[in-house]
Amino acid sequence: MKITCLGAARCVTGSCYLIEGAKKYLVDCGLFQGGKEIEKLNREPWGFQPGEIAAVFLTHAHIDHCGRLPKLVRDGFRGKIYATRPTVELTKILLLDSGHIQEVEAELQSRKNRRRGRSDLTPLYTVADAEACFPLLEIIPKDKTVPIEDDLRVSFRNAGHILGSSILEIWCGPETAAHKVVFSGDLGRKDQLILKDPQPILAADSLFVESTYGDRNHKTFEASENELIEAIHHSYRSGEKVIIPAFAVERTQELLYVIGECFRNGRIPSMPVYLDSPLAIDATEVFRRRRDEYDEAATEMVRNGIDPFSFPELVLSRTTEDSIAINQKTGSAIVIAGSGMCTAGRIKHHLKHNLWRPGASLVIVGFQAAGTLGRSIVDGQRAVKIYGEKIMVRAKVFTIGGFSAHADQSLLLNWVSHFENPKLRVHIIHGEPRSSEAFAALVKDRLGLPSHVPNLGDVITLRPIEAEAAPVAPGPEVAAQRFDRFMTRLATLPPALQAKLWAQMEADLARSEARLETALREG
Numbered sequence: 001m002k003i004t005c006l007g008a009a010r011c012v013t014g015s016c017y018l019i020e021g022a023k024k025y026l027v028d029c030g031l032f033q034g035g036k037e038i039e040k041l042n043r044e045p046w047g048f049q050p051g052e053i054a055a056v057f058l059t060h061a062h063i064d065h066c067g068r069l070p071k072l073v074r075d076g077f078r079g080k081i082y083a084t085r086p087t088v089e090l091t092k093i094l095l096l097d098s099g100h101i102q103e104v105e106a107e108l109q110s111r112k113n114r115r116r117g118r119s120d121l122t123p124l125y126t127v128a129d130a131e132a133c134f135p136l137l138e139i140i141p142k143d144k145t146v147p148i149e150d151d152l153r154v155s156f157r158n159a160g161h162i163l164g165s166s167i168l169e170i171w172c173g174p175e176t177a178a179h180k181v182v183f184s185g186d187l188g189r190k191d192q193l194i195l196k197d198p199q200p201i202l203a204a205d206s207l208f209v210e211s212t213y214g215d216r217n218h219k220t221f222e223a224s225e226n227e228l229i230e231a232i233h234h235s236y237r238s239g240e241k242v243i244i245p246a247f248a249v250e251r252t253q254e255l256l257y258v259i260g261e262c263f264r265n266g267r268i269p270s271m272p273v274y275l276d277s278p279l280a281i282d283a284t285e286v287f288r289r290r291r292d293e294y295d296e297a298a299t300e301m302v303r304n305g306i307d308p309f310s311f312p313e314l315v316l317s318r319t320t321e322d323s324i325a326i327n328q329k330t331g332s333a334i335v336i337a338g339s340g341m342c343t344a345g346r347i348k349h350h351l352k353h354n355l356w357r358p359g360a361s362l363v364i365v366g367f368q369a370a371g372t373l374g375r376s377i378v379d380g381q382r383a384v385k386i387y388g389e390k391i392m393v394r395a396k397v398f399t400i401g402g403f404s405a406h407a408d409q410s411l412l413l414n415w416v417s418h419f420e421n422p423k424l425r426v427h428i429i430h431g432e433p434r435s436s437e438a439f440a441a442l443v444k445d446r447l448g449l450p451s452h453v454p455n456l457g458d459v460i461t462l463r464p465i466e467a468e469a470a471p472v473a474p475g476p477e478v479a480a481q482r483f484d485r486f487m488t489r490l491a492t493l494p495p496a497l498q499a500k501l502w503a504q505m506e507a508d509l510a511r512s513e514a515r516l517e518t519a520l521r522e523g
């Protein structure tokens with residue numbers, strides 16, 4: 001068995017990994033995003049025959065993980081695309097939108113080309129190509145080991161990153177001598193709004209772990225919430241707008257959740273909040289339907305009759321006319337629009353109208369990839385070009401990391417620390433080089449695990465794992481005696497130390513319970 005890194009290696013987009021054994025499979029088939037150079041890769045040859053791929057396993061619906069599926073299908077892929085139910089629902093919405101963007105961008109470029117006497121540009125794929133993926137999408141249950149072929153089984157576990165997002169456990173090879181590979185997918189934060197925490201995984205032979213924030217830690221959520229409130233007050237005082245570029249899935253719903261709570265608690269003054277994105281409006285509907293994915297706090301809100309994603313000030317802006325009308329209105333308002341990295345869509349118009357206005361606020365809540373308009377603003381450029389026009393950056397820019405849907409360095413390290421195999425081979429992916437390398441060094445230093453950062457196109461051979469002799473269980477009586485002895489000795493310690501050891505013991509027990517669950521599941 002071998003795995004080829006065909007995307008999101010030393011970069012954060014284009015997630016795509018080819019697994020080759022008796023058959024060929026893909027984990028993700030994402031779009032490269034973030035500037036012309038990297039986006040050229042979307043039109044490069046695949047590195048395999050799409051018709052040969054038996055199945056695709058989709059970690060989640062973000063376009064950098066699913067956005068090349070329509071091209072894959074158009075180029076001959078006929079297998080199944082396995083994903084969780086919310087991922088399937090969100091993927092449909094996002095692929096249709098992406099197909100539309102591809103068509104519009106190709107048409108704009110073609111018009112330019114024609115004026116220069118050059119030939120037309122065909123879109124990477126069309127809305128019809130996106131629709132052609134739908135019959136291949138197959139819902140897979142969570143937390144179950146599902147046999148796909150004789151040589152491959154897979155289990156989707158909660159990644160807590162966006163609705164439906166999954167960690168993949170994949171057993172390659174025959175059942176008795178399988179090599180277990182884990183793909184973290186994108187990992188969410190602990191105690192993230194709306195979603196349950198990422199599932200710790202204990203067993204694997206090889207691990208592919210994301211490292212988007214492998215070199216830094218987020219501010220706390222409270223600090224981020226305070227900063228958002230500060231931005232809103234800042235612009236409210238000067239009667240200007242707060243512009244928030246947001247990914248349509250998850251970030252938007254988190255913002256609605258937080259802003260709604262702030263209105264209900266009186267922490268911000270009443271003002272219109274425009275959700276200026278048909279895509280985000282549709283995605284929010286999926287969130288509303290999939291309550292089974294909510295964490296306790298969100299479930300409690302629903303129980304108390306509160307819609308976590310709505311409040312009286314919310315104005316949904318679907319049509320282009322609705323969107324244009326926002327810029328004609330004066331006075332304070334909050335505008336949430338896509339795209340999340342300011343590369344396309346309605347946000348560019350809002351930036352053009354507000355970025356130069358002192359008193360306005362630009363609130364950056366998501367990751368801004370190198371080469372994007374969002375990144376140049378975050379990096380402090382004094383002026384930027386939008387639709388060919390030079391626009392001064394006079395608005396106050398707030399960069400708020402605590403809303404990120406990605407785990408930060410300490411959480412990533414904590415998640416990797418749960419693996420128990422001291423020979424675990426750790427491949428650090430889905431990060432810019434600086435971030436991936438910093439995290440690889442940390443995994444080596446702190447956890448003593450062999451780690452490396454693959455390049456795009458690197459092939460990783462999964463060596464067969466020698467069957468190890470299973471440890472013999474001591475029997476329940478011996479275990480009970482040991483436990484009693486431990487408790488007796490624990491009782492002799494000072495209370496503070498007792499509490500500390502007891503807390504550690506509880507964590508150990510939780511891990512043992514998780515191991516038991518895994519053992520039961522895997523037989």
Ligand SMILES: [Zn+2]
Pocket residue numbers: 060062161186
């Ligand atoms: Zn993602």
Ligand SMILES: [Zn+2]
Pocket residue numbers: 012015062064065186430
């Ligand atoms: Zn990603």
